[in-house]
Amino acid sequence: MERRSFIKTALSAAGAAALGSTGLNAATTRQPVDNRKISEVAFPEKRPMITYSDRPPLLESTRDVFAYPITPNDQFFVRWHMPDIPTRIDPETYTIHINGLVEKELHITLDQLKNDFEQVEVTAVLQCGGNSRSAFQPVAGGIQWGNGAMGCAKWKGVRLSDLLDKAGLKKEAAWIGFNGQDNAAYYKTPNFVRELHLDELDDHVIVAYEMNGEDLPYLNGYPIRLVIPGYYSDSWVKMLSNITVTDKYKSLFFMDVAYRVPDNECECETPEKRAKKTKPITKMNVKSVIGYPTQDSIVTHNSHLVVRGVAFDSGQGIREVLISLDEGKTWDQAILDDGSAGRYAFRTFRYSFKPTKYGKMKIMSKAINKLGEEQPFAKDIQWNHGGYKYNGIDEVMVEVV
Amino acid sequence: MKITNRIKKLLLAAAVIAVPLSAKVNEDVAVPYVAFPIKMGKGFDVVQAQCLTCHSFGYMINQGPQSRTFWKEKVEKMIVHFKADMITEKDAEIITDYFFEQYGNGKLK
Known part of the structure; x- marks a missing residue:
């Protein structure tokens, strides 16, 4: 019995080492880098970006x-x-x-x-x-x-x-x-x-x-x-x-x-x-990005906050956008615009609520298209060498003060 | 006289503002130079001489920290696919080492 459990431990330790050396299973897809600084230099017809x-x-x-x-x-x-x-x-x-x-x-x-x-x-x-x-x-x-x-x-x-x-x-x-x-x-x-x-x-x-x-x-x-x-x-x-x-x-x-x-x-x-x-890579997969509030920004406690963002896919059309405030445990429907800009356009969404807890708060958005295809969690997106087609559920962390 | 001159000037300014974008582009467009903070190190002179011909430092240093194999393959891509065949085998080695040392992730593969 003792021996068996030792073997088990030894095996899993070896397994961990093997995983560590591949470097893939150990590291999972995460949120893209956010809030990069804009340049001081403006390019022709552009604001500094x-x-x-x-x-x-x-x-x-x-x-x-x-x-x-x-x-x-x-x-x-x-x-x-x-x-x-x-x-x-x-x-x-x-x-x-x-x-x-x-x-x-x-x-x-x-x-x-x-x-x-x-x-x-x-x-x-x-x-x-x-x-x-x-x-x-x-x-x-x-x-x-x-x-x-x-x-x-x-x-x-x-x-x-x-x-x-x-x-x-x-x-x-x-x-x-x-x-x-x-x-x-x-x-x-x-x-x-x-x-x-x-x-x-x-x-x-x-x-x-x-x-x-x-x-x-x-x-x-x-x-x-x-x-x-x-x-x-x-x-x-x-x-x-x-x-x-x-x-x-x-x-x-x-x-x-x-x-x-x-x-x-x-x-x-x-x-x-x-x-x-x-x-x-051809056609785009379903994706949503939150435009407001932005990463690391401050929102006021008990204020009427409206989360805004955009969703799109390859032209199948967006069926719904869901918002989660609890790490993706529960989801609530955002309101979509009337879609009059057409099926290839950004479909804007908005979601109103009052932040009632002080401190850090994560806001997540997930789009689902008319075929039922939905954004996966970032961690579930598997690797490709060119880093193409990322469409993870979007997240912004804000602070309620 | 003075006033007329001023009006003239104003009209001229208005005319300049009213020029449509297309005519504006008809002048030479100047894309600005951006000084990217590239790290100094062994082999930098070769990087400067060979890589900068085709693209900015920014293009190189914004690839993220990468393995030696990644940088080796990038240099090979420039030679094989982009036909930068003036890069000698020796220089390719120096460039690879420079990037792995300055912008590497510590892994050979």
Whole structure:
């Protein structure tokens, strides 16, 4: 008996050591880093933002903007891949070329884009696939974004399908490649080209020139960018200049290596045993972020507090957002806005209550979409090497005084 | 005379403000330089010479603390996928060691 219990103890000690050495089971996903300082330096057309890099520019929004349905242009996150972005764009001569397997090549100026085609608008969430990456443990490779590599804007432009119809797709057409004007410093570096299969493109995909009623900000892709509602932003090519139709998929770094997750049920892997088969990140999963109150802020005891935030998914639509004030033991329904901004937009939620206990209080939000998919607890989200698609139940800790 | 001048000036200022954004972008856009607090250490001169050609210090130091293998693979990615083939094998080693020493998590793998 004694011997058996000794063996048991020895085994579990060995087990713990083994877990410790893998470093995965020992460390679980946590809340993304919050409250990073904004920079003292303002980038063109932007307020000072959380700044990870100036070349290429990588800017993050602060949490407070997610109390509102639309993210202001001057606070909207920025993510470029290549360091050399044209410093001068002439809107009179800027031309977008459509070529490849088309009946007629097109060269469309901004003016023609705005006048010769039906103008459409869509309100849609733009989110980096690596948004909230800092949640992953062990630290996943890439910029350690908090929750602010996302935003929602009203985009105006022309349907991609209208442009392709005008050019006339040839029978063999299958893939559409999109290339922007940003370039690498070194001429041999591959361009940031994206390819999408025709089946992935519907009438919601637009070639946009306007964001929240203004020209696109320079750093958000002026003068034209691709808008693919429901999809992560890696395919929303900025400073779009070329649309090329092909019959075969062209092997590209940014398609074949970057922005991919394990191609298995849990989309997960371990640092020691990386998944051999991967797939593109494509559609966004269900997520909510609290915009007010913010992390570590102070709220007044017995005051009428209204928690505000946003929820979204890939366009299935948000069914409900639940709030918990007791570490997720019980959940209460938040009030959603009327949803009139459409299924690709931020759905705002609000939840009123009076904090009656002094001291630290955790507020959690969980969104559930119309398919019944819901946000897991952060600790239940499994690891992937790129730190993509984090969508844990959101948390802010405040102090009631 | 003085007053007319002032009005003129005001009108001019109004005209400048009223210029649409598109015309504003038609001027050269200057993305600011940000001085990221990168750590000094052995091999820094090579990092400065090789890595800064394509991207800022910020891009490097905001990857989080990582293993030696991670940094080695990052440098390899720059050479293989981004075609920075001017980085010699020796320099790749120096860069890897620099990042592991300054921005490492203490783990080899």
